Amino acid sequence: MTAVHLVILGRQGSGKGTQAARLVELYRPIHVSTGDMLRAAVAAGTELGLQARALIDAGDLVGDDLINGIVSERLAQPDVAENGFLLDGYPRTPDQAAAMEVFLVEAGTPLDAAVNLDVPVDEVTARMLARGRADDTEEAIRRRLALYESETAPLLAWFADRGLLDVVDGLGDVDVVFGRLADVIDGRMSVADAS
Numbered sequence: 277m278t279a280v281h282l283v284i285l286g287r288q289g290s291g292k293g294t295q296a297a298r299l300v301e302l303y304r305p306i307h308v309s310t311g312d313m314l315r316a317a318v319a320a321g322t323e324l325g326l327q328a329r330a331l332i333d334a335g336d337l338v339g340d341d342l343i344n345g346i347v348s349e350r351l352a353q354p355d356v357a358e359n360g361f362l363l364d365g366y367p368r369t370p371d372q373a374a375a376m377e378v379f380l381v382e383a384g385t386p387l388d389a390a391v392n393l394d395v396p397v398d399e400v401t402a403r404m405l406a407r408g409r410a411d412d413t414e415e416a417i418r419r420r421l422a423l424y425e426s427e428t429a430p431l432l433a434w435f436a437d438r439g440l441l442d443v444v445d446g447l448g449d450v451d452v453v454f455g456r457l458a459d460v461i462d463g464r465m466s467v468a469d470a471s
């Protein structure tokens with residue numbers, strides 16, 4: 277199977293985590309989730325974890341240089357060259373997108389697509405309050421959503437300008453949403469195979 281090179285975008289609470297796990301099962305890319313990497317570092321008590329912990333708890337973003345460093349290191353591993361990747365939670369700011377563009381050129385692995393799982397703000401707020409994760413206080417949720425609109429939403433235009441953006445309706449049954457995602461990815465891959 278051809279390796280896929282994907283970004284999944286979506287507000288926190290859009291079902292991105294669930295859908296990313298299913299995409300990994302189907303297409304077998306390396307799942308590069310910056311949120312998971314940071315939570316693992318916090319749990320392990322590493323230097324990175326110590327730096328990131330307060331920012332994560334407040335719903336703030338960890339600094340671009342730190343995040344770009346951990347992602348570029350991960351993308352340089354041989355398993356990524358072989359299996360492709362699914363970037364999840366990254367890029368989250370215009371500076372991260374610019375850095376990503378450079379790593380991908382260096383690695384010789386251009387993106388196939390950036391898929392935005394589109395779920396309205398009211399719906400994601402209700403879902404996050406219901407899931408009750410440690411960093412899901414009302415204040416932190418508000419902060420994360422505000423940062424999404426100011427920092428991450430502009431990336432949709434950035435990807436669209438490069439012809440890479442696909443928007444998928446994230447409302448509805450999990451299997452139905454997954455089918456929509458797989459359809460747009462299969463469409464991208466068949467174009468890539470034919471060229």
Ligand code: AMP
Pocket residue numbers: 288310311312314331332333335336337338339343364365366367368372420
């Ligand atoms: P997530 O699981 O993607 O919602 O990430 C959880 C938290 O980790 C976020 O609220 C941020 O504090 C931090 N984080 C994850 N990815 C990034 C990123 N690309 N840039 C900055 N901070 C991030």
